[in-house]
Amino acid sequence: MSQQQKILLVTGGSRGIGRSIALHAAQRGIGVILTFNNQQKHGQAVADEINNNGGKAIALHLDIANTASFDDFTITVRDILKEKWNRTSFDYLVNNGGIGQRVLIKDTTESIFDQLVNVNFKGVFFxxxxxxxxxxxxxQIINISSGLARFAFPGSAVYGALKSGLEALTRYFAKEFAARRIRVNSVAPGAIDTEFGGGKGDENQRQQMAAMIAAGRLGEADDVGAFVASLLSDDSRYLNAQRVEVGGGIFI
Ligand SMILES: NC(=O)c1ccc[n+]([C@@H]2O[C@H](COP(=O)([O-])OP(=O)(O)OC[C@H]3O[C@@H](n4cnc5c(N)ncnc54)[C@H](OP(=O)(O)O)[C@@H]3O)[C@@H](O)[C@H]2O)c1
Known part of the structure; x- marks a missing residue:
């Protein structure tokens, strides 16, 4: 009898790291529910790529800042699990979707602060x-954190503090969900070359950043996506409540 397909739900799967997680998970035979926020076309393209290559995927809209939509979103996911997989549950949640905004503490408005909190922390919790x-x-649950939870970079105070909070939350999740044997870890990307927060700057800034990384280069989305997908198996069965930094050795 063939084994039941494992299923991943990854937020922010339309672009960057989330897209790569979705594609690498699908290559490993995992069914994928990915979410997009503003970029429906990109989200659908990722699902199409997986379906066209023999996998199984669907793209759904989700604004992580809109907690009022979560009940309906959960009902939609339930319906899709039943229709597409004949299941009542999924196996892996990757809380990846997030936003960054470089702004010094002195210039941080309450509105910027609230937006960062709502997407990067409150939304993930609820x-x-x-x-x-x-x-x-x-x-398994994997929360995508950041190197900025470990080192301080001017302009990233609120974002970095929220990612530190997310790492603490990871341990609390692991503690409270242990009764159901749900493992929870955080993966902290270093400087990854995506469009995140407006990208990694001009060539000069990129070279300066690369010089601070033992690997000698910025990371690619696939450097993180392949790693996260590799955790989505029983091979990582004794990894729990941990933070793993995937940054090529940044600021060591
Ligand atoms: N790139 C880096 O250097 C880096 C370093 C450390 C940590 N990270 C973390 O890695 C994760 C992914 O970043 P990335 O580099 O892949 O960024 P990205 O290329 O900008 O992609 C961000 C993803 O998050 C989604 N998203 C944004 N706001 C959302 C919202 N309100 N609700 C739902 N989804 C939302 C976007 O969806 P749409 O495009 O559909 O709007 C997109 O799929 C984030 O948690 C980020 O904090 C990134």
Missing amino acids: LTQKLLPIIADGG
């Missing part, structure tokens, strides 16, 4: 809470 009943026992 989305996980709402989805928890349909995450399978023995499943």
Whole structure:
């Protein structure tokens, strides 16, 4: 009898790191529910690429800042699990979608602060809470953190503090979800060459950044995507409540 397909739900799967996580997971035979926020075309393109290559994927809209939409989103996910996979639960949740904005503390308005909190922390907390009943026992949650939770970079105070908070939340999730054998870890990308927060600057800034990385280069989305997908298996079964930095050795 063939084994039931494992299923991943990854937020922010339309671009960058989330897109790469979705594609690498699909290559490993995992079914994918990916979400997009503003970029429906990109989100659909990722799902199409997976479906056209023999995998199974669907792209759904989700604004992580809109906690009021989470009940309906959860119902939609339930319906899709039933229709597409004949299942009542999924196996892996990757909280990846996020925003960054470089702004010094003196210039940080309450509106910028709230936006960063809502997407990068509050949304992750309540989305996980709402989805928890349909995450399978023995499943996994991975929260995408940041190197900026470990080192301070001017202009990233709120973002970095929120990612530190997310790493603490990871340990609390692991503690409280242990009764259902759900493991929870955080993966902290270093400087990854995506459009995040407006990109990695001009050539000069990029070279300066690369010089601070033992690997001698910025990371690519696939450097993180391949790693996260590799955790989505029983091979990582004893990894729990940990932070793993995927940064090529940045600021060591
Ligand atoms: N790139 C880096 O250097 C770096 C370093 C450390 C950590 N990270 C973390 O890695 C994660 C992914 O970053 P990335 O580099 O892949 O960024 P990206 O290329 O800018 O992609 C961001 C993704 O998040 C989604 N998103 C943004 N706001 C959202 C919202 N309100 N609700 C739902 N989804 C939303 C976007 O969806 P749409 O495009 O559909 O709007 C997109 O799919 C983030 O959590 C980020 O903090 C990145």
